[in-house]
Amino acid sequence: MPKDEGIGASSKRREDLRFLTGKGKYTDDINLQGQAYAYFIRSDVAHGKINSIDTSAAEKMPGVEQIFTAKDFEGVGGVPCGWQVTDRHGEPMQEPKHPVLAEGKVRHVGDPIAVVVADSLAEARDAAEAVEIDITELEPVLNMKDALKDGATKVHDDLTSNLCYDWGFVEENRDAVDEAIKGAHHVTTLELKNNRLVANPMEPRVAVAEYDGSTDDYTLYTTSQNPHVIRLLMGAFVLGIPEHKLRVVAPDVGGGFGAKIYHYAEEAFCTFAAKQVGRPVKWTSSRSEAFMSDAHGRDHVTKIELAMDKDGKFLAIRTDTHANMGAYLSTFAPSIPTWLHGTLMAGNYTTPLIYVNVKAVFTNTVPVDAYRGAGRPEATFQLERVVDKAAREMGIDPIELRRRNFITEFPYATPVAVEYDTGDYHATMDKLLEMSDHAGFEKRAEESKKNGKLRGFGIAHYIEACGIAPSNLVGQLGARAGLYESATVRVNATGSISVMTGSHSHGQGHETSFAQVVADMIGVDEAQIDIVHGDTSKVPMGMGTYGSRSIAVGGSAMVRATEKIINKAKKIAAHLMEASEGDIELKDGAFTVAGTDKSVAWGDVTLAAYVPHNYPLEDIEPGLEETAFYDPANFTYPSGAYGCEVEVDPETGKVTVLGFSAADDFGNIINPMIVEGQVHGGLAQGIGQALVENCAYDENGQLLSGSYMDYTMPRADDLPMFKVDHSSITPCTHNPLGVKGCGEAGAIGSPPALVSAVVDALQRGGHTNVTHIDMPLTPDRVWAAMNS
């Protein structure tokens, strides 16, 4: 029986009313009195030496307030990187400076060189046309393997090479893995690319900043998934503004998907310039700017080897990956191909020996960082694709091969340093086969054949590490921050509740689902609870929303704070009823004394806390407000089985996705409707990656996919109706809600399922030489594979 309210109910979202009536308040909707507009002049070459910048003519143009170049930023810090990776030899990664505006050199198309601040955007753009910039083009560094050759042109002249780091994991296993592969019955090898993507939240980035000289206070409104992190990075490392003088607000944010985690130069620029010009400064990214300034995602080139015994039991995995960092290190960039990638290489399987080698490389491209899934899709893609290929080579059904190697006992310590607490991979596989009508596939394939089409079915099983992360662990791994979360629960005198959470909602529906949790714990109506987020002046601290961490970490902090509230409220109730605190029970918003008919309502207790006339002042303070910080004991490990059914037109190579089924284990579920929506969105992004999306550069480093005319976003008619299920539940053992997180799963599990489905279709059509096609599987690539 579905619940109407509280944990487990598909409560309709309270956010929707404002979004459906045009009353949402996004950053670009914020206009400050007297604001000026910033227009960024960006490099149109991939790599070049700046000889001169002449702003004299532009400065005389109408409406121009000031034109900024790197010389205005002397003494200002660079955009910082939040994670230091240590290489195979124990040395720190190479870390170049990332100036707010280009100093001496430009290093990617879109690298900001100068900014015009003017009375209107039109005037700023007009004046930008009059800024004369002389650049000598240099040879661009684009191919990662070429970039590592001796004598290669360097992206950063002050570094020893284009290698950021050469990371080995687990380095001690290296020789044992080599030995196991040498002696194995069979080794399946697969070389593949994980295509570069652009996150493309529908709301482009925006920054509006103001400075109050009378108090020395700065306020920045920005499109961020984590305003406190921006406050810390920008305040401490770039502009030297202490936290108490810098307020960062991320109001309604129109999607993030990773791209709005990072601290960007434009935010620092607007904040800096607001003081310099003495008026608020606003910058709104165009979509074209977004393509060349938002951090990109993925872009790995990988060789993976899987060693097996004669029964298909996995013995060892060895991977060799080149990971593109782009021209500078974005906030979390170094951690993505390492700690969020190598640690997931065991997947759902009992492989005893694993060695992951990653070479991170600087190139003259936009910086690359986390995009929905962040490292985990790259790990899952190569592992599930090599398993699929291995099944073919071994003559074992791909489902059976997976089942033979599934981890079945928990907790399970992998050879790549993580410990899965719970899971039931056979259960999700069983569910998938049922919901995708796998038994009826052959019949459907026959029908397709009669119609001259090739039908295929592909499967993938994934594991991910969410709820990032235990602070002491990530500290050892190089994180320059803790990854706890905070929550303050403020109960007002009349019993209504404001919850200030450090998680940030930009589509996830926290205002609804977080309220469900507190309502359930106390037994009051959800309508009595407001969730406040996205403002450093309101929320004590927050590490923000990414890595499917909101409910697992932010939700846990909120639970801990609510528990403190309940404990204090029970003390007050005990006093009011002249009973022992240990006998007080809270149910449905009323306190009772066990074994009696004594009762006092929630509102009476909250009122007593603020009007303490009859109150145990000698024992407890008035008021009812509690804060908790929650630092997780482990990651959470959602898992699931995904199945994709496709039809390929052998004449054109066009792939049609006929069906997609997802059987997930997310642990306990707060709001099933929201969870299903998260999976739908993740699937669309994963199918988008596999089928249509590609961020492409030409041989000169020009961004070919610089707009929606060139970068294909999945549209409604590219996608089927999805089948999603989350009834396989093995609750997380180490957080109070037993939740695992659901935000990224869809994007992680779907690309290998789709590619395997197309390979299956082609194999069934007699194209037995086709064992892999690199994404995206556009008609020309599929046709070429069939006709190779």
Next chain:
Amino acid sequence: MTKVTLTVNGKTVSKSVEGRTLLSSLLRDDLHLTGTHIGCDTSQCGACVVHVNGEAVKSCTMFAAEADGAEVKTIEGMANADGSLSTIQAAFKEHHGLQCGFCTPGMVMSAAALLKDNPKPSEAEIREYLEGNLCRCTGYHNIVKAIMAASGQDVPAVAAE
């Protein structure tokens, strides 16, 4: 500067605009109707769809001056007279057809235009019609469901869960 007079959500307004001012800018910057969103600069995303004389138009493809004399309806004018959500808006909420909300105004305006011309569209017709509206959050699944529901059709028949 050109003076334009138009009716927006039932109210007549006059503004002076530059020749290059787009209808989307007039709505957002001059009339403060910020429900109309700008998600791209190539007329692909559809976040700025409004109705001009009853037809769905991407307001970033039209100069404000071209809207002189026109009747324009934006997301702010879509609710019922008593302030309650219209059938389409209510269906988006009921079926979770929105997440971050940024594409939502354009989706609702497009859906309304579709249902005006085709009161009972098939799933395929809805998907084809939405080609000009990008959503990055929902995978379109629940948007399609919401539009089916708003048109009075049986949602479970198309919903595969």
